[in-house]
Amino acid sequence: MTRLVLAAGSTRTAAIDGISAAAAAPDRLAHTPAADAEILAYGRPVRSPVAPVSPDGCPTPAVVTRAVRERLSFPVTVVDSGLAEPTGAPTVTVGARPGDDIREPDPVPTAPGAFAAARQFGRRLPDDELLLAETVPGGTTTALGVLTALGEADVLAPDGADAGAVSGSLADNPLGLKRSVVAEALEASGLSPGAAAGDPLVALRRAGDPVLAVVAGLAAGALDADTAVTLAGGTQLVAAAACLRHRGRETPLRLATTAYVDADPAVDLEGAAEALDLELTITDPGFTDDHPAMAAYERGEAKEGVGMGGALALADRAGLPAADLRDGVREVTDRLLAGDEGGDR
């Protein structure tokens, strides 16, 4: 049996002007991880007051993961990895608190404890395979923070590009801003790039977010128990893989992500996979542009998150026809929009 475990949390890094959609819709953004967990659990928000759909109609990738789940019925477990707003989804507690802005000196003090508790939990889960997924606005910036602190800032950089590469959910990725936030973060923590090499708990605590700490802990625990692990996501999950490699884990690891991340010119996913010894599964959902939700993904928005790439890999493995998936995405999106009572109130 394959279980999807979603680490859902927050970092105040997301509130930095220009990093994410924060400036446009701060309230909506703060509720996104809680709403994503509810969509995965129930098919729509239950306690969260907003539906995570961007102003131009791009819904959260939770919609895609849920659409697959409604057809394949895989179990989902949500781990509270520092949620800032209440969720109606059931969550497992590992002691994570919301992360602070990484430009503060000690933004994620709960990272080591959450890693340890998540590891214990991952070790005891009875499944054959875990898909590990994330939802944390601003998460690619903190992923870059972790990679940089580990000395892996160039692991995702395409040939000839500057070091400091990650993907992002905006069609126009503010990579320069992300790099300068990370530079400030390392300075605030008195770390030079690479100073946390071999010590990912320091990287996660000083320049990361609680979600990555939980994902890395879950993966470590599952590997302890010889449970197969698939990192289900994009460049944030590459940062989780780097944490595992920097703890000396040499076990083969799989990363399942979307064709949208693979197509992102800001990153070289194959290069990172080779450098970190990741077996890559890249799935194209076969979206068409006759529905605003799918058209937004085809334009390069969102790209990945909430286990979308992992869910697409499961759908592919199960032989789910692309047309069924598209129907599911339409259904879940329409349900989301129908239930949204005005959003940012």
Place this chain on the structure above:
Amino acid sequence: MTRLVLAAGSTRTAAIDGISAAAAAPDRLAHTPAADAEILAYGRPVRSPVAPVSPDGCPTPAVVTRAVRERLSFPVTVVDSGLAEPTGAPTVTVGARPGDDIREPDPVPTAPGAFAAARQFGRRLPDDELLLAETVPGGTTTALGVLTALGEADVLAPDGADAGAVSGSLADNPLGLKRSVVAEALEASGLSPGAAAGDPLVALRRAGDPVLAVVAGLAAGALDADTAVTLAGGTQLVAAAACLRHRGRETPLRLATTAYVDADPAVDLEGAAEALDLELTITDPGFTDDHPAMAAYERGEAKEGVGMGGALALADRAGLPAADLRDGVREVTDRLLAGDEGGDR
């Protein structure tokens, strides 16, 4: 779609000598609701250090509910209704805290808030039908407290028996002790029997437990949303029904329980169902005594709990053969015993 919602919590009333198995195995008992939630979620304990199996081999009814779930795949949501020990099962938060001994003056101050939050949550769940279930050691005593405070102490009493009747998980039900604890509880709160008639939140707060408050809140919310409600349990769920009737709810309600509760000479379930206008579904699991787990149930231990009667009703509705159910109960019990590393350590 039918969802089972399990309210899992605790009351210090369970620690009173003789009320439950507490004296024999206090540590095991404190972990029981957390372990029950894990068994329902994962098929075995994950974080809980003990397997809830009585010294003479009677496993928690969670085993039966899980066995049905492994065959019918219905969704389960656990609501933290005052858990005293950590659980690895994902839980929804409604602000409930562990209940104190009901002989204290204000044992469940979180009851009104938890009722309100559970009601909101129950209102928003997207399902067609909810099965509402409980796990709380000592819960029949607090149920009797609630019934007595509402003036319904005789609702379960067989013809000619004294008022103050509830079932219990011990083969030898200490009903006299339960009545005297309830009498002390009402006195400590300055309530005479029936003083909380029409005001179940007072009854729940002064003489009840947080689990009953959550179950009553979930039911009220689901009924608000025209979601079908089945109270999945025995005499504790009768107390929840009494709370709804005392709030003026006249909607038809269903109660699904086991043949073991129905056969309990301490209670007249049909009489209570008539008095409270409950449509009864009583299911006999068809256990045989060739396995110690099933033999214990046939002796009258445990009887009900963790939604067992509701799960049996679902199994019946789906046409699950009794032999398949028995295989499932053997499997889950054996898995539990194999994973138990010594119990009360």
